[in-house]
Amino acid sequence: MITVRKANDRGHADHGWLDTNHTFSFASYHDPQHMGFRSLRVMNEDRVAPGKGFGTHGHDNMEIISYVLSGALEHKDSMGNGEVLRPGEFQRISAGSGITHSEFNPSSEEPVHFYQIWLVPNVRDIEPSYQQREFDEDEKLNRLRMVASPDGDDGSLSIHTDAKVYLSKLEAGNQVGFDLEPSRHGWLQVLSGSVAVSGHQLSTSDGAAITNEDSLSIVASEDAEIMLFDLA
Known part of the structure; x- marks a missing residue:
């Protein structure tokens, strides 16, 4: 949902x-x-x-x-x-x-x-x-770059909570996918531009709570920057 x-x-x-x-x-x-x-x-x-x-x-x-x-x-x-x-x-x-x-x-x-x-x-x-x-631009261009995690994995910021934070800059027409493990939840924040996710259109400054979804496909309707949270 x-x-x-x-x-x-x-x-x-x-x-x-x-x-x-x-x-x-x-x-x-x-x-x-x-x-x-x-x-x-x-x-x-x-x-x-x-x-x-x-x-x-x-x-x-x-x-x-x-x-x-x-x-x-x-x-x-x-x-x-x-x-x-x-x-x-x-x-x-x-x-x-x-x-x-x-x-x-x-x-x-x-x-x-x-x-x-x-x-x-x-x-x-x-x-x-x-x-x-x-974080380098090419690490987040049309891909999800982890920017914060509990263990500071892959050079990300270290946070003391069961969450991972990702950033992506998507060029129009490009997409990124993300799999949510069972019992995990997501939050998607659109920093700029617009994207479509599972039939929902989100524009600049819109957010979305994600529950009971196994996988996400996020497609850029125009150039966009997004932040995705993987939460317990």
Whole structure:
């Protein structure tokens, strides 16, 4: 079964400096029907104005993945990390026993457009840690590239939850397939473009919960970028 979450049905807030869309309940947006999916708790699509950002704030016991689509995102945290994420780069924070951090758009002209994703960990109060990495374009062109996994397999980011995350950039007319093991679930997020999956058409910023499906065939109706989650 595939249940589509259309982009226009998400929670939305425009704070002036921040334009944000929430696939699941977050901050002042609360929808009992959309509290998360399996271990996937937050799927926020954010646009931050030039020179603005999130001040220092805390997190604990959450796996946080950020992915920049355009612009730049400057990160500083209590672990001593100070990095700038650029388009195509991933950041993973295992908040564990607790961290503080800030996120800021260092540009004076260009907004930053990025996804912030939270996954509930399967272990609590671990020592916090940080990773940042970019994956080669040819590794994700018309194929699924694993970008996060519990063991950091194949050079992916390491996450402390029973999930694997894949990224693909599909050229129009191309397709990728994926087999879901019994009892596993999927979430498909369209970052740009449009795709068809099992008879469902998804466009930019649409998502889909996938249950009781043995295999998926994802076909690009136009050039597209997708993120696929394999969840317990």
